Amino acid sequence: MATHVFRGIQRLNRVLDASIRAFNSTLKCTASLQTKIVKGSNGEKFFLSNDISYPETLVHEFIWNNIENYPDHVALECGISGKKYTFAQAKDATNYIGRSLRNIGLKEGDVLALVAPNFPDTVLGFLGSLSGGFIVTPMNPYYTVDEMSKQLLRANAKAIITSASVASTTLAATRACLSPETPFIVIDDKTGSIPEGSIPFDDLIKRGKSLPPISTSRIFDDIATVPFSSGTTGLPKGVMLTHRNLVSNIMMCQSCLDDSYIPTTSTHQEVIPTILPFFHIYGLNGVVLSRLAFGAKMVFIPKFVPETFLDVLQKSKATFLYCVPPIVLFLSSSSLVKMQHLEYIHTIVSGAAPLAKSDVDKLFNKFNIDPNIIKFRQGYGLTECSSVAFVEDGKKFSSIGKNLDGCLARLVNIETQQDIVTPGENGELWIKGPHIMKGYLNDEASTKEVLTEDKWLKTGDIAYFDEDYDFFITGRMKELIKVKGFQVPPAELEALLRAHPDVDDAAVIGIPHAKYGEVPKAFIVMSKDKKLTEDDIKNFMKEKVSHYKQLKGGVVFLDEIPKNAAGKILRLKLKNDY
Template sequence: MAIVHKSKFADVDIPSVPITEFVLRRADELADRQAIEEVGSGRGYTFGALKQAIHALAGGLQAKGIGPGKTVAIMAPNLPEYAIVFHGVAVAGGTNTTINPTYTADEVRHQLQDSEAELLVTIGMFVETAQAAVEGTSVTEIVTMDGAEGTTPLTSLFGDPIEQVEIDPMEHVVVLPYSSGTTGLPKGVMLTHHNLVANIAQCEPVITYGDDEVAIAALPFFHIYGMQVLMNGLLANGVRVITMPRFDLQQALEAIQEQKVTRFFAVPPMVLAFAKHPLVAEYDLSSLRQVFSGAAPLGAELAEEAAARIGTEVVQGYGMSELSPVSHATPAGEYKPGTSGVTVPNTECRIVDADGEDQDVGGRGELWVRGPQVMKGYLNNDEATRSTIDEDGWLHTGDVAELDEDGHFSIVDRVKELIKFKGFQVPPAELEALLVSHPAIADAAVIGIPDEEAGELPKAFVVVAPGQELTEDDVKAFVAGKVANYKQLRLVEFIEEIPKSASGKILRRFLRDGQE
């Protein structure tokens, strides 16, 4: 029998409007206020100028033939112009696909071919990759935000402003982010205008903003977390956004101190830096009201260590590209270390174990989610869509979750990443959180190594903090005193750094590949 866990929040009203209209809903009221600017230089746009630029670019794109059924690829770091291109395409009725600029030409080409993009927008730094990647694709032109030689400068595309091209928000796919491809090639996630609008509206009662807020956007806009929670979500709430092309701890600390930043959105490696890096002590971070971590599990000890050091709450949320992305977040003042928060409004959850049995409070199983933020499906991949979203509309996340008596969910690990040791399931994330709580360990990752007798053996890869010394036995003994016998580390290897994706997820496949 299904046990459905509903949000404790009342349902919110989700307007049936295009995403840009929703994101710019306060643009006229806040016309003279700075909306988005580049870290360091301060170059940017007021809300009024941002709105004008978006509609002018939409006009220029329309004149180029970009509209419904056409896709524009954006392969760029976080810059103010990212928002202009994204929303210019949306207003013109087109579809965006957002590409990781650190991809190789082959990886970029896969996404360009799969999404059938006709225009690629990038910056000079990535033109060489772009030119190699577009061969054999539908891309007819490379546009650069900084007007690099041999490309079309973005400024030349601005035309006469147009109003939003008519689209059906429920059906029209406005963006195709690509899922991280932990299994197989990355898949295009079809998100509609309604998906994006719904998720921003759903987060409002949970993540609330004052009227004078400033946030650093160091998480990439090409990734759903940066795109929706930062770029779109912050602008929709009138927050001033400071874009960082890549995360640099010192630059971030300087910006927090000088610009009186109130919000910092992080992934666990950034929280790790806040907790352990000596630089942090040199800056005044008292303006921070909250650090919000997502994209990968954050250990309770690490969250508490960082919170104590920077003097503000460090909270967690949960989501995935296929959920536009948020299904769980932590209301201010309600953080329970190690949890990912409560279910956002208009959302239902189930926890289903390996035997197909629904679990209540305290039970573990795969998290299933249903709500207006669930994607339309995977592009050109009905089979993957059907295996992810069932006939009743439940999205099977692939993550193992547990619910407590207060309605807070904890993400234990990926179903696929659980280590199977003698029939027991060992969650790598739990061991990783434990390892980084050791003062001499800067970072860590755990994977299962195939073993004839046990099935898999838990193996830790450990990065030792500068100036510290550790032996394999030290690491094993530290863990041994804190977890059950079946979770003990059987192997330890010391490495220089843990391979991670741009969103901070551990790339376990690279660690596994080195074991063969």
């Protein structure tokens, strides 16, 4: 109890210290404005939100806009090696990187693939590429060679930035599909050797110091990054996100989280352990870029190892924790976790997948946490909206809360396509705002499927709202399987399974899993006179897909995959039967 009281006094002092400094009025969360349903010019009925203002500037310029107030504060730190950069050093480094990338022959508008775990240099590579006038496609560093090759080709990558720990796989993918002259840049993460012929990442910074400054013609509505997402259906697609998309969403989040986030001053700096992968939009824009822009210290953890994660929490004196449901479940269930690991935490935000109130209660009850000391909030978003669309205010843990300032929302009846204005009635969730993607890369057909002519994004998620206008996700129209926040398209796994010489047909569904949210379960029709076991199928997939796409839900052998007259797999029947 004494610890809670002391920490409460500490937090109050920090708040009072921050309150005497003028905080940009555009960031003030005007929660007093109640959500309303209004009628639009085209007759649509949508949920109103507060207006939001944001500067029309490029992402990298926005990130460094206020660092004169805290140039010597640490911006980026590796939780493993201790390597760190202050805000001033990080800004300079990104400028040098941009110059060097142009100097080695890359042209403005070229796409660079960023394939690395969470390191400070990974962020520098992203922002440095933007400062050089390039576009970045972040990639999962744990992809297989085949998975990497597909994204490199679809994104038309002209250069690679990777790290020593995954350099061999990345190099194999690069050689398999790109020109031998493709610049191959490697971050020395001290885990292995740098392949011969590659460019050491540190050299970009060293050489850039002596190169002249560069200018770009990139504008606010140009594409900044192309993360890949499965969208509402089908195989992974490149999501074209502009500088406007990213900057506006950062400001939208800040507007509704400013009561949780304490501004950086001479006496206080938020410390955020960064375990969420940087290649995922949540980790990229929802956490790292949004918090750097307001002076937080980011402590990077390249891979989740329980002991390492907890050690970083304690030693860094972490104050603000962004996580996904499996991490919340780990904190509440693992005997390794002690109250000392959460001693300085004042806010926990969970996203990427739904979390039940009972899961949050379990964590709070474990340590007898006062919700006034540690506030819990849940958010909702997707790659196509630059990360975040809804945030819950800490009162209804099972809800995704209300639409962010600047984000309009609609509920549309799936059958009638009429707007829903009655609490408790389910419909497809549509959203609109400056954070909505430009479209899918080189895929006009898929873009038209999810973006209406007046720019409403059809999320494919089923939701309802209650009398307080808080929203709840109840299911998905789309058939994607969401494993630990990652989207796994059944069509991708089915195509691979059908490539097995002894498999005639296959179907994949997601089944509930206590730790991962969902996991893939396969249904197999064997070729005549062939004998396969569950292990045969699982081992076949092991070398072809990443760990979160593995068939952890098991394998069932059938005589026939149930389909409708048009040949579409009846996944609901599979779920009901099995």
